[in-house]
Amino acid sequence: GESVGLHLPTLSVQEGDNSIINCAYSNSASDYFIWYKQESGKGPQFIIDIRSNMDKRQGQRVTVLLNKTVKHLSLQIAATQPGDSAVYFCAEISSGSARQLTFGSGTQLTVLP
């Protein structure tokens, strides 16, 4: 079936370095993608989103890149800080009336001092 998956379950980066978290999706009908951050014991927190008619979107210290040709999504975090340590999920919404979110498996980002 359709799924949203992540390439790496864990990622460790040095404080101050840039982080790149990748996500592959298989549903070509997806038209909206979101990155969420989830800290332990908390609900998901919206980071940034992108629609399928865009290739790149930038926020504060974060950038999302969308490559529809290879169905790939990435989240780039600039100057990673200890507070960025969390699990990051990509999620997709497919075109259609239901507009339900489908979450990927998640990547645990650990920022090393």
Add this chain to the structure above:
Amino acid sequence: GAVVSQHPSRVICKSGTSVKIECRSLDFQATTMFWYRQFPKQSLMLMATSNEGSKATYEQGVEKDKFLINHASLTLSTLTVTSAHPEDSSFYICSARDVAGGFTDTQYFGPGTRLTVL
């Protein structure tokens, strides 16, 4: 920004009892709320879509008679886990979709409810 609350944040109950979890949108109205379940070190799995004033839509494999959902107002949805068993122990998270504005995809998530069934 839009805030979604859940109550309780943690609950421990005995096997066989029922537990009700509330999800409230505090500063916006939500015709649609979603209930998710998350097991340790796993992703969020959609359980059901809750629509104000109508029956919830359950995902495949989710027992509607066990997980009762009521969305009686535009700011409140409840999930009742009936006859809870240890395998129902999980992190339950709700989200709400804001009806205002033309862009309706944004879901705001609650902080989650940790259910432990003894």
